[in-house]
Structure formats: structure tokens, C-alpha cells
Amino acid sequence: MSMASTVCSQFRFDPARHGALAALVVILCFNLIVTPNFLHTQTLFVNISQVATIAIVAMGMTIVIATGGIDLSVGAIMALSGALAPLIFLSPFGLANPGLGLAAAIIIPILAALCCGIFNGVMVSYFNVQPIVATLIFFISGRGLAQVLTNGNLQTISNPSFSYLGTGKILGLPFQGWLVLAIALVLWWLVTRSMFGRQLLAVGGNERAARLSGIPVERVKIGAYVICAGLSGLAGLIVVAINSASDAARIGSLMELDAIAAAVVGGTLLQGGRAPIFGAILGAVIIQLVKYTLLANGVADEVALIAKAAIIIGAVYLQQGRRD
Template identity: 65%
Template structure:
């Protein structure tokens, strides 16, 4: 009896330790975010001030929106290097419409059209990426490299490489508006995450997406239209990148084809991976992308707020990605 109890107690204790370890691994991203917040509360002056929180929410929203689309693409077994360039193109097209002669004559209609045109540009760019991958069976990293170069070049041609400054309060609300004190774009990032998280969990598209990312050949043999799933996935990613481009232009009250979206593809990939996306595909943690984006933003903010050079933030992002991939590999063992 005594030995049995000891065995049971030992087994229970071991099980408890294992459960705690598993819990830590499963929630590592969230725990890392909490740790970053606590560290900033201790070492960063004025971290909890309303203005500081507002700035961080504003900056993280753009990363989060693009990271959500990137998470879907990675879940399909692909990657999208063009998101930053698509942001530049969409961000340039929106003010291009309402700054035109037509826009001056019909400002209300021009505002609606400018948003529609920017989102349509993102949609078409995403569909073009998907078409290239499907039609020519080339690697996504190669296919999306085309728009990585061409989309920004087109944006620069449209604007002659110049800054497009505008004054349109209705459009600027996308980037500077607040709802109950919360930045509008942050609310939109959460809305996109909730909607697409539901789509992945509850719809046929979501099941097909994970099947394609897990094993495209098996998915095709089971009757899933792999090409359609990929096309839809890159299209969604393009629309989200287009919206993010509008947000950046609205924040700055100007579009800058040269700088908008620079290195955003790296931030989006980092946020997606840190959020739990598997680079081999088959997993789409949309809410994790939000947390990953917050971690990427807070790492950058922490370094800059404490006098560390901006270049170090790039190194820190690389280290974060390596660690995220390392823990993913160990978890899959």
C-alpha cells in the first residue's frame, strides 16, 4: 500500500511537472509578451502613459494586419515577399484618386473610390501572386519576388517618386481616428483576426487551407482544388496588405512610394512565426499573429526607448525568428 501510494504520488508529481512544462510551451508566445510588458514597466520611462500606449498600438496594428495575411499564406505552405511593395502601391493609389481633378469635383465619391481602388489593387496583386505560383509551378518565394520589385516600381511611377501630401480628414481617420480612445486601425486588426480565425476554424476554406499546407498532393488526391485555395489565400493577403498601405498613408497624411512598407515582409514573417505559424505549412494561428506582432513591435520600442541603435532591432528580430523556429522544431519532435 505504501509503495503504491508512493508510486501514485510520484506519478502525479511527474505528471504535474509535465503538464506545467507543456503549458509553458503551448503559451510561450503569450508569456513572452507578458515578460516584455513587465520589463518595459520596470526599465522604460513613461511606458504606461496613454500616449506611449497609443503610439505602440498604432504601430503594431499595421504589422498585425499584414501578419494575419502572411499567416494564412504560410499555412498554405507558401510565403509572400511582396506585401511591403503592395502596401506602397495601395498607399499611393488611394490619395492619387481623391487628389485628381475628379476627386476635387466629387470629394465624397472620390473618397469611396480611392479606398475601393486601393483594396482592389491589393486583391489583384495577391491574385497575380497566386496565379504565378499555380500556372508555372514555381516556388512562392520566387513568384512573389516579381511584385516585390514591380509593385513598388509602379507606385514610384504613379507618384514620380515624390511624396503625395494631402488633407482629407475622412481618409485620415483610417490612420489617426479613435473609437472610445482606441486607434481605429488597432480595432480593425482585431476585427480581421477574429473574422479570419473564425473562417479558418469553421469554414470549408479553412479546412482546405490547412490540408493544402499540410500535404498539397494528398489534398489534391482527396478532391480539394489546391489552386483555388492558394489563389484565395494570396488574394486575402493582398487585400490586407492593401489596407495596411492605406493605414500608413492615412497616419502620415501623405503617401511615400519609396518608404511605405519597407521591410514589412520581414516584420510580417517574424510576427507570424513568433505567433506559432509553422513554416512548413498546415497551421494558421491567426490570434497568435496578433501576439507575435505585439512582440515584434515591443522589442523594437524597448530597444529604441532605452537608447539602443535601430540596427540592433533588426538583429533582435533575426534572433527572435531563430528562437521561434527552434522551439517549433523541438515541439514537433
């Protein structure tokens, strides 16, 4: 028997483990056959740009879900971060000091996002508020605060250095793609090689046992929400850089759904204890390709929302086979 035959005989398709990859192959094949210009360079760049923001937030969501939590505030944090950037850059300080203004327009929004993550983490860990309720606070108030800061107006920011976050290229590929890879490698190391990662998975796997073993459960949870919020703030800046403008009412809209869907499709268990970072990227690619496929073939955007819901249901069903 040949080596190929041996490998094929030993391989068994497991929907719980290989379902996402199989779905990706099906979507790709469908687009190659049916969708015009699917392999066009511009189409590739647009999809990478859209995938990047979903993937960045989904990786943060994966970290939070690994603790057994959830974060509904990611879209609002994106809006808040995106609103702060042009306000800072176009402030008297920013206009008088372009270099420092640009740095502040990147650093301060991310710091604000990290503060939101601290708030979420403290509410969940020290005040024992259910994660869905704790993060619902910023889900509602975060976007409202962003709109108050901008008076509901569209804010523009035109600066080549800032725009590089959204339109830059390295070796012919969008900068965001390289950024996603860098973040994924850091988070993968954090989850699989660091003490924090082991504690993170222990808390999500069995919080009571983790607490009895001396793991600082509260600090781990806060750390997870801070990571998620920081990545959401970064994603908000990328959206502003792509559009050279900030619309607080639209930035990050429904991103919480995309991020949760991508995380779940990528293999993250909703009950916690598992954090497949690269799986979150795979899930983000699938979510974006489903959206693109439907729109490119004349299907209304509302149907894409239904498709996302169906994907989540299917992924949750397949998760039953992942439980050890």
C-alpha cells in the first residue's frame, strides 16, 4: 500500500474539527466558479481589509470567551476609539505638533479602549456581574459617548502616516494582513507558552478548580477583557484609516456579532477553556467570504445577517463533538 493510501485510510473527516476548513473550501470553489472577478487583485485587497478588522476583534473575543465570558462592547469601543483619533489630531495641540499629534491620535484612543476593558473586567470579576450584562453597559453607552464627542458629525482625518494603517502595503500585500499575522503570533505564544495562557484556559475550563489551585482568577479575567478592548480600539483606528473619516454611528456596527461568529466558527467553545487564535482568523475569513459572496451575487445585506446566524447555529451544533 502506498504512503498516500495509508494516509487517506487513516484520515477520517470529523465535522467538529474539519467543518470550518471544509466550509472555506466550498465557499472558495463556489466563488471561483460563479462570482465574477473573484481573483482580481482589487477584490483580494478589499476582502483582506474587511477580514483584518473582523479577525483582530475576533482574536480578542476568543481570549474573553476562553474565560467563559463574552464581550458585547467591542463595536462601541471601536466607535469610541475611532471618534477620538480625528478629534485629537485636529485639536490645537495636534495641528501645532503634527508628529506628536499623530502619535497621540493613535496612543490615546487605544489607552481609552484599554480603560473600557478594565471597566468590563472589574465589573465581571470583582462585582460578579454577568459578562453579557457588564459589557452591555458599554455596548449602549460607548457608542453614545462617541456620538456626543463628535456631535454626531462625520470627522475626517487626512494624514498619509495615519492612513498607512488602513491603506499601506508591505511586499505588495495590505499592511493590515501583516498586522493580523503579528497579533496572532503574539496571542498564540501568550495562550500556549505563557503562564497567563495556562491560567486563562484553566479559568475557562473550571473556574472553581482554578481558584482553589491559587490562580488569580480576577486578574486573569481583567487581562482577557483588556486584551479584547485594546484590539477593538486598534480595529477602530484601522477603519478610520481606511475611510480617512470617522462616523461614530457606523464604525463597529454589529462587529460584536461578527467577532462572536468568527470565534465560534474557528473552534472557540462558548463554555470556555479553549482559545484557538488561528481558528478565529479562519472564522473571520469565512464570515467575510459569506458576506462578500452574497453581496457579489446580488443578495440583500439583510440575508447576510440571516446567513451569519445560521453559521453560528451550525458551529454551536458542531461544538458538541469537540467536548472532551
